[in-house]
Amino acid sequence: MNKRPLAQWLQYLETLHPSEMDLGLERVSLVADSLALRPPAVPVVTVAGTNGKGSTVAVMEALLTVCGYRVGAFTSPHFLRFNERIRVCGEEVSDGEISAAFAAIEAARGNTSLTYFEFANLAALAVFKARAVDYILLEVGLGGRLDSANMVDADVAVITSIALDHQQWLGDTRAAIAREKAGIMREGKPVVIADVDPPPELLARAQEVGAQPVYVLGNEFTGSGSGALWRGSISGATGIVELDGMQTPSLLPQNVCAAAQAVALLGMEFSQQQLQQAAQRSVSPGRLQRLQIGDRCYLLDVAHNPAAVDKLLENIAATPCNGRIIALFSAMKDKAVAEMLAACSGCFDAWFLGDLPDNPRAMPAAQIATLLREQQQGMISVSKNLRQAFRRAQSLMNRDDLLVVFGSFFTVAAVLPQLDKDRGKIGADE
Numbered sequence: 001m002n003k004r005p006l007a008q009w010l011q012y013l014e015t016l017h018p019s020e021m022d023l024g025l026e027r028v029s030l031v032a033d034s035l036a037l038r039p040p041a042v043p044v045v046t047v048a049g050t051n052g053k054g055s056t057v058a059v060m061e062a063l064l065t066v067c068g069y070r071v072g073a074f075t076s077p078h079f080l081r082f083n084e085r086i087r088v089c090g091e092e093v094s095d096g097e098i099s100a101a102f103a104a105i106e107a108a109r110g111n112t113s114l115t116y117f118e119f120a121n122l123a124a125l126a127v128f129k130a131r132a133v134d135y136i137l138l139e140v141g142l143g144g145r146l147d148s149a150n151m152v153d154a155d156v157a158v159i160t161s162i163a164l165d166h167q168q169w170l171g172d173t174r175a176a177i178a179r180e181k182a183g184i185m186r187e188g189k190p191v192v193i194a195d196v197d198p199p200p201e202l203l204a205r206a207q208e209v210g211a212q213p214v215y216v217l218g219n220e221f222t223g224s225g226s227g228a229l230w231r232g233s234i235s236g237a238t239g240i241v242e243l244d245g246m247q248t249p250s251l252l253p254q255n256v257c258a259a260a261q262a263v264a265l266l267g268m269e270f271s272q273q274q275l276q277q278a279a280q281r282s283v284s285p286g287r288l289q290r291l292q293i294g295d296r297c298y299l300l301d302v303a304h305n306p307a308a309v310d311k312l313l314e315n316i317a318a319t320p321c322n323g324r325i326i327a328l329f330s331a332m333k334d335k336a337v338a339e340m341l342a343a344c345s346g347c348f349d350a351w352f353l354g355d356l357p358d359n360p361r362a363m364p365a366a367q368i369a370t371l372l373r374e375q376q377q378g379m380i381s382v383s384k385n386l387r388q389a390f391r392r393a394q395s396l397m398n399r400d401d402l403l404v405v406f407g408s409f410f411t412v413a414a415v416l417p418q419l420d421k422d423r424g425k426i427g428a429d430e
Helices: 006-013 026-034 053-066 095-109 116-131 174-184 200-209 253-265 272-281 306-318 337-343 365-374 386-395 409-429
Strands: 044-048 071-074 086-088 135-139 156-159 191-193 214-216 222-224 230-236 239-246 289-293 296-300 325-329 350-354 379-383 402-406
Touching: 006 095, 006 116, 026 095, 026 116, 044 053, 044 174, 053 071, 053 135, 053 253, 053 272, 071 116, 086 116, 095 116, 116 135, 156 174, 156 253, 174 200, 191 200, 191 253, 200 214, 222 253, 230 253, 239 253, 239 272, 253 272, 289 409, 296 306, 296 409, 306 337, 306 402, 325 386, 325 409, 337 365, 350 365, 350 386, 365 379, 379 386, 386 402, 386 409, 402 409
Parallel strands: 044 135, 044 156, 071 135, 156 191, 191 214, 296 402, 325 350, 325 402, 350 379
Antiparallel strands: 071 086, 222 230, 230 239, 289 296
């Protein structure tokens, strides 16, 4: 078992639990304790929220690394490799380290059933312990209160924007969702809230728990404007620290400032130059990611709910395009797809759609096309799969056009390998 390659481990993990998702902390905490993974010996920052979690973790990870610390970060999902989920100082850990962690978890769990995500989370904590990191950053997978990341106490809790998503699990109002996110708060520990209009229930829950101090976007820290050039501020140990002339085209100011505020609450002092350097290092794949390959321009974003689509459109508007703006889109059928498309009205000159045949959750491209026609959204092309749709869109692109790939993690993941091939071909020709 210990010699099993990572690919075989991952196939095995998918067979272990009767359901892909089983929220609750009892099972995973039992195994964590048997492996002596709780409490971690170093400070932990846990990040929950509907949108912006991955970017916030990436900025914190880069900033702490710039400041000279060893940082372990656990995020999800991954695009191309499982190793993307577990990083130390910004570098993916090796197959061997992950496999060794899986073997230890398998030996320790006995008859306790674990989900794929719980195995991953435990493996991350095991790797971070073995690597003796200075700080641990954990991204919540779903919700907060019952997510496995919440098996350890956060020294700083960060809650990014709150919007409607995963309603079948978290509730169908912002208030209900906020209460689930608030589950990562701890008594006497600080909270950073990166939502400009947080539901009152979130602040009320912080008071009930006794979490303190509470830092809210627009009050104790700020960050607004476009990513191209913006201003903000955070509350430091000696007073307000002003951030002026920041440039983070692929990162939202509120997420950068939330990350900076959280790092400041860990007792770190850093310069604006170090924060800018960290932001430049922390462009996450598929999150407002702009690429130019040859003479073609792309914008990749995992936006999969209406609030995230709104932020994507703000980013597009902030960087004028001289040509056409073209959409390559697919989404999961359990998302608010009609609302996502409606938010895009008037933005795209053409839509290219394709099926994700290996994903039963994906909405058929023909159904998305019907929604677009009902909304009178212009030219629509439907292909048998997303790869074909991507190549068809590419074939019709002109030099100044922008191809925007969005709708889900699966959408971006399907396109990234094709872009890597294009990059390789162009690099070989140069």
